[in-house]
Amino acid sequence: xxxxxxxxxxxxxxxxxxxxxxxxxxxxxxxxxxxxxxxxxxxxxxxxxxxxxxxxxxxxxxxxxxxxxxxxxxxxxxxxxxxxxxxxxxxxxxxxxxxxxxxxxxxxxxxxxxxxxxxxxxxxxxxxxxxxxxxxxxxxxxxxxxxxxxxxxxxxxxxxxxxxxxxxxxxxxxxxxxxxxxxxxxxxxxxxxxxxxxxxxxxxxxxxxxxxxx
Numbered sequence: 587x588x589x590x591x592x593x594x595x596x597x598x599x600x601x602x603x604x605x606x607x608x609x610x611x612x613x614x615x616x617x618x619x620x621x622x623x624x625x626x627x628x629x630x631x632x633x634x635x636x637x638x639x640x641x642x643x644x645x646x647x648x649x650x651x652x653x654x655x656x657x658x659x660x661x662x663x664x665x666x667x668x669x670x671x672x673x674x675x676x677x678x679x680x681x682x683x684x685x686x687x688x689x690x691x692x693x694x695x696x697x698x699x700x701x702x703x704x705x706x707x708x709x710x711x712x713x714x715x716x717x718x719x720x721x722x723x724x725x726x727x728x729x730x731x732x733x734x735x736x737x738x739x740x741x742x743x744x745x746x747x748x749x750x751x752x753x754x755x756x757x758x759x760x761x762x763x764x765x766x767x768x769x770x771x772x773x774x775x776x777x778x779x780x781x782x783x784x785x786x787x788x789x790x791x792x793x794x795x796x797x798x799x800x
Contacts, residue, residue: 587621587626587701587704587705587708588704589617589697589700589701589704590700590704591610591613593700593703593704594613594617594693594696594697594699594700595609595613595696597695597696597699597700598692598693598696609693612689612690612693613693613697615690616690616693616694616697617697617701619679619694620672620676620679620694620697620698620701623673623675623676623678623679624672624673624675624676624701625672625673625674625675626670626671626672626673626705627670627671627673627752627753627754628668628669628670628671628705628706628709628753629668629669629670629747629748629749629752629753630666630667630668630669630709630713630747631666631667631746631747632664632665632666632667632775633645633646633647633664633665633667634646634663634664634665635659635662635663635664635665635774635775637656637659637660637662641653641656642656643655643656643659645665645667645742645772647667647742647746648739648742648746650735650736650739650742651736652733652734652735652736653733653734654728654732654733654734654735655728655733655734655735655772658725658726658728658774659725659772659774661776661777661778662725662774662775662776663775663776663777664722664774664775665772665773665774665775666713666724666772666773666774666775667743667746667747667770667771667772668706668709668710668713668727668769668770668771668772668773669743669744669747669749669753669755669768669769669770669771670702670705670706670709670753670768670769671702671753671754671755671763671765671767671768671769672698672701672702672705672765672767672768673754673765674754674764674765676698676701676765676766676767677764677765677766677767679694680694680695680698680766698767699767701767702767702768702769703769706727706769706771710724710727710773713773717775721777722775722776722777723775723776723777723778723779724773724774724775724776725773725774725775725776726773727771727772727773728771728772728773729769729770729771729772730743730770730771737761738761740757740761740763740770741757741761743770743771743772744756744757744763744770747770749770755768755770
């Protein structure tokens with residue numbers, strides 16, 4: 587994976603600014619250690635999709651209600667449930683530096699966050715190519731907890747995908763994922779290509795966020 591240093595600095599609160607030499611050197615150290623520790627895995631399954639009245643969504647294997655996600659899934663007839671993780675080795679590394687060197691732990695967290703996003707983007711690009719070869723188009727990745735898509739839906743996604751057995755992602759009672767650098771998401775599948783490249787900051791209405799991409 588080619589991890590964006592700019593994204594890491596954004597997670598650190600630098601916005602579009604360059605970090606100083608010390609910070610940039612630590613970023614390179616962290617990326618080297620994370621690459622050695624990570625064991626990325628992902629899983630996805632596709633299901634029929636129905637949009638219901640009053641922003642209801644029928645994913646076939648569970649139902650949810652979300653105005654934001656209903657808009658995202660407009661014109662979709664199928665949905666991909668997706669999960670990915672960097673693996674437990676990254677958590678071991680993060681815990682290690684939390685005990686040994688807090689300044690490096692902060693940068694390690696930011697680098698790991700950028701790494702899991704890049705891994706998800708890579709896996710989603712492969713899915714996009716696969717579906718476009720069949721004349722179908724993917725909507726942007728949309729995760730529980732984003733907008734008004736209930737975080738509780740992580741229970742449904744992890745259960746349906748059998749993530750503990752398949753990729754090693756567990757869910758705590760408080761809906762936190764372990765390993766911590768893990769993602770669950772849904773992606774609509776449509777015969778219409780419109781709005782397929784809008785994601786993340788570009789699709790978010792929270793314009794005052796400190797971590798927003800400019």
